[in-house]
Amino acid sequence: MVNLTYLLAFTGGFVIMSLELLGGRVLAPYFGSSIYVWGSIISVFMLSLSIGYLVGGKLSVTRPSFARFGTIFIVGAILLYPLVLYAQPLMEWVFNAIEDPRFGSLVASMILFCIPTVILGMISPYSVRLVVETVSKSGEIAGRLYFVSTLGSALGTLMTSFYFVLWFEINTILTMLSLTLVLAGVTALLVHQAGQRATVVN
Amino acid sequence: MRQYRKDSLTFRYRLVVRCTLITGLMTLLLSTAIHAEIVHRERSLYSTILVSKSGSNLCLQFSVRRDQRNQSCMNTRYPRRMVFAYTKMTMASLMFVDNPSNILVVGLGGGTLPVAFRELFPTASIDAVEIDPAVTRVAKEYFDFNPEPNINVFDQDARVWTKRALTKDKRYDLIILDAFNGEYIPEHLMTSEYLSETKRLLTSTGTLAANTFSVSKLYDHESATYAAVFDQFINFQIPESANRLVVVPGKELTDQELLDAAEDWATRLKPYNVPVKKYARRLVQLRKKAPDWNVNARVLTDQYSPANLLQND
Numbered sequence: 001m002v003n004l005t006y007l008l009a010f011t012g013g014f015v016i017m018s019l020e021l022l023g024g025r026v027l028a029p030y031f032g033s034s035i036y037v038w039g040s041i042i043s044v045f046m047l048s049l050s051i052g053y054l055v056g057g058k059l060s061v062t063r064p065s066f067a068r069f070g071t072i073f074i075v076g077a078i079l080l081y082p083l084v085l086y087a088q089p090l091m092e093w094v095f096n097a098i099e100d101p102r103f104g105s106l107v108a109s110m111i112l113f114c115i116p117t118v119i120l121g122m123i124s125p126y127s128v129r130l131v132v133e134t135v136s137k138s139g140e141i142a143g144r145l146y147f148v149s150t151l152g153s154a155l156g157t158l159m160t161s162f163y164f165v166l167w168f169e170i171n172t173i174l175t176m177l178s179l180t181l182v183l184a185g186v187t188a189l190l191v192h193q194a195g196q197r198a199t200v201v202n
Numbered sequence: 203m204r205q206y207r208k209d210s211l212t213f214r215y216r217l218v219v220r221c222t223l224i225t226g227l228m229t230l231l232l233s234t235a236i237h238a239e240i241v242h243r244e245r246s247l248y249s250t251i252l253v254s255k256s257g258s259n260l261c262l263q264f265s266v267r268r269d270q271r272n273q274s275c276m277n278t279r280y281p282r283r284m285v286f287a288y289t290k291m292t293m294a295s296l297m298f299v300d301n302p303s304n305i306l307v308v309g310l311g312g313g314t315l316p317v318a319f320r321e322l323f324p325t326a327s328i329d330a331v332e333i334d335p336a337v338t339r340v341a342k343e344y345f346d347f348n349p350e351p352n353i354n355v356f357d358q359d360a361r362v363w364t365k366r367a368l369t370k371d372k373r374y375d376l377i378i379l380d381a382f383n384g385e386y387i388p389e390h391l392m393t394s395e396y397l398s399e400t401k402r403l404l405t406s407t408g409t410l411a412a413n414t415f416s417v418s419k420l421y422d423h424e425s426a427t428y429a430a431v432f433d434q435f436i437n438f439q440i441p442e443s444a445n446r447l448v449v450v451p452g453k454e455l456t457d458q459e460l461l462d463a464a465e466d467w468a469t470r471l472k473p474y475n476v477p478v479k480k481y482a483r484r485l486v487q488l489r490k491k492a493p494d495w496n497v498n499a500r501v502l503t504d505q506y507s508p509a510n511l512l513q514n515d
Binding site (some may be wrong): 025028029030031032033034035095096099101162165166168169170171 | 247248390
């Protein structure tokens with residue numbers, strides 16, 4: 001169970017940074033690839049993650065479980081996937097509404113990436129709650145979870161920028177990220193059910 | 203046997219001559235590199251801009267690496283005389299254009315092309331799009347580039363600019379794409395979607411010329427992308443230059459018409475040092491040639507455009 005939590009935190013970190021990097025690709029046709037486009041994307045991701053941390057932490061207070069943890073992943077996947085279908089018309093709309101590409105890219109990043117990233121931000125604090133058993137160990141465990149999730153982020157960044165964009169289309173990568181989240185969520189749900197069955201048997 | 207010996211001797215002789223020539227050339231190149239004096243250096247948001255002077259050539263470079271080609275050079279003694287083959291090759295596209303009234307140049311560099319177009323077509327309105335305001339400033343300061351009259355410079359991302367231009371119903375008789383400086387490629391300017399958008403900016407008889415890559419895997423992908431967007435184009439390459447120019451002609455010319463057009467242009471292009479008659483003969487040859495790229499190469503799109511990765515491959 002503990003190892004699985006680490007693995008899921010790693011997956012969350014991977015998906016977040018892969019998504020952030022693809023953000024630049026998604027926005028470029030409408031807003032260019034200048035420094036302010038990256039500024040917009042990074043700001044939106046940071047803001048969304050900060051909100052996600054807050055909400056995820058709060059959520060972990062009442063009845064924390066693997067089922068709820070898995071649900072976060074599945075909801076994240078469901079909210080990420082529309083990027084594949086609606087990113088273009090949404091950007092078209094923002095492009096026509098806002099002339100300045102700085103604010104255009106900021107608003108577009110908000111619309112496209114804010115919601116899924118808030119959900120993905122909930123993973124880290126929630127995973128801390130699932131692993132921590134004693135107060136004295138809480139710092140150590142939080143540190144370990146940051147370690148694996150940030151390691152996942154590093155790998156997500158590297159794989160996406162070095163290889164994924166060379167092998168696949170952007171939408172294919174986004175679909176894969178979405179499927180990865182579903183897989184992670186379903187695994188958590190199954191583990192939860194197995195755990196409950198074990199409890200019943202005992 | 204004798205024949206063989208003779209051949210091998212000739213071969214050896216040729217080899218010696220060739221080696222001497224190459225060594226000589228390299229020495230010459232090295233000495234010019236050493237003698238190039240850096241007049242101005244600045245780090246802009248997009249690149250390192252270097253202005254160097256060697257002899258009567260003033261050059262604009264976008265990299266500190268010596269092996270990177272110069273982006274744009276001006277002969278200070280004869281400012282009209284074009285220095286680079288690819289700039290001269292670009293002028294060949296004029297043969298397919300009748301008195302353009304609207305011209306678009308993507309990528310300003312030292313401003314050589316817009317200025318030449320203004321001289322050749324004094325009534326034409328010329329738009330130049332340059333992402334880096336520092337390049338525009340350097341062009342004005344060091345390369346005597348003066349947009350007044352008739353040249354409008356837009357310091358904007360070309361993709362964003364093109365999309366806006368389409369909403370404003372702008373159309374051009376001649377479009378020059380010259381946005382790649384060799385070190386880093388803006389990948390969103392190399393996709394079929396971008397080319398389609400640019401195609402829509404052309405008038406029905408509009409001509410497009412794009413200065414692009416002729417080496418690495420990118421050559422195949424880029425050629426395939428142009429082929430996907432434009433029904434026909436001439437893949438203009440000359441042995442003297444590592445660049446190639448994609449020319450999408452605005453009108454159909456027979457071989458004879460093309461050679462005649464070159465004849466007409468020869469005098470007008472003389473001050474620019476453009477061997478247009480030679481180019482026309484080359485174009486006549488080249489447009490009969492079958493594609494020399496991998497026609498099955500994956501087309502670059504907004505979904506798939508790892509141009510920088512492909513270039514290093």
